[in-house]
Amino acid sequence: MIADPAEQTSSEVPLAELSAVSRDYLKAIWSAGEWSTAKVTTSSLAEQLDVAPSTVSTNLRRLAERGLVIHQPYGGVRLTGSGTSAALAIIRRQRLFETFLVQEMGYGWHEVHDDATALASAASDRLIDYLDDRLGYPTRDPHGDPIPDPDGAVAPMTLISLSTCTTGDRGVITRIDDSDPAMLEYFDRVDLTLDQLVTVGATRPFAGTMSVSTEDGPTDIVLGDVAARSIWITRCDRT
Numbered sequence: 001m002i003a004d005p006a007e008q009t010s011s012e013v014p015l016a017e018l019s020a021v022s023r024d025y026l027k028a029i030w031s032a033g034e035w036s037t038a039k040v041t042t043s044s045l046a047e048q049l050d051v052a053p054s055t056v057s058t059n060l061r062r063l064a065e066r067g068l069v070i071h072q073p074y075g076g077v078r079l080t081g082s083g084t085s086a087a088l089a090i091i092r093r094q095r096l097f098e099t100f101l102v103q104e105m106g107y108g109w110h111e112v113h114d115d116a117t118a119l120a121s122a123a124s125d126r127l128i129d130y131l132d133d134r135l136g137y138p139t140r141d142p143h144g145d146p147i148p149d150p151d152g153a154v155a156p157m158t159l160i161s162l163s164t165c166t167t168g169d170r171g172v173i174t175r176i177d178d179s180d181p182a183m184l185e186y187f188d189r190v191d192l193t194l195d196q197l198v199t200v201g202a203t204r205p206f207a208g209t210m211s212v213s214t215e216d217g218p219t220d221i222v223l224g225d226v227a228a229r230s231i232w233i234t235r236c237d238r239t
């Protein structure tokens, strides 16, 4: 999510000064714009954070007073420059801890979210730097989401949603939406994981399903539209 250049000059807010609720909102607003161009609104945030729209309005007003977000009734919610910096620092922490839990602690990729959030909010900057070094400076988390660097830079990724593919399209699974643990668990069960080359077989738009086959693993996995929308691929040439 890009803030107006004029807003980039606003001063940075130390993460330690932000409440857990503020962090959740900044993370949610930034994430909402990461893989979608849809406008972020009070109601979309209420749904995402599972709270009442009136609660969202109150919290957005507080964040706006601190210069972290701009909320225009018909223009949606945007992060300011300092809101973006804070959000990227929060996202970096979250994704480093997700990586740590999977890589070092043996968590499943569907189990990491809550513990990573708790650890990310408790960790000092020093621990985050140490963790980054210990993990070998990872650029992606276990779901393929980019990990912002210490300066908040995010490596650009050009991905397409599997749901937009047709029969014969091929691509490498590069990111899987991590918002639904049950879906991640399902992908585990059918052996779909990151960095697999998949080819789209039959598509059945009337039923909202498609079949995909992997290069060396399972074939003819039937995915519904919601599942296909969760998988993002780096496109390869058609077969």
Ligand SMILES: [Zn+2]
Pocket (backbone or CB within 6 Å): 095, 098, 141, 142, 143, 144, 145, 178
């Ligand atoms: Zn993740």
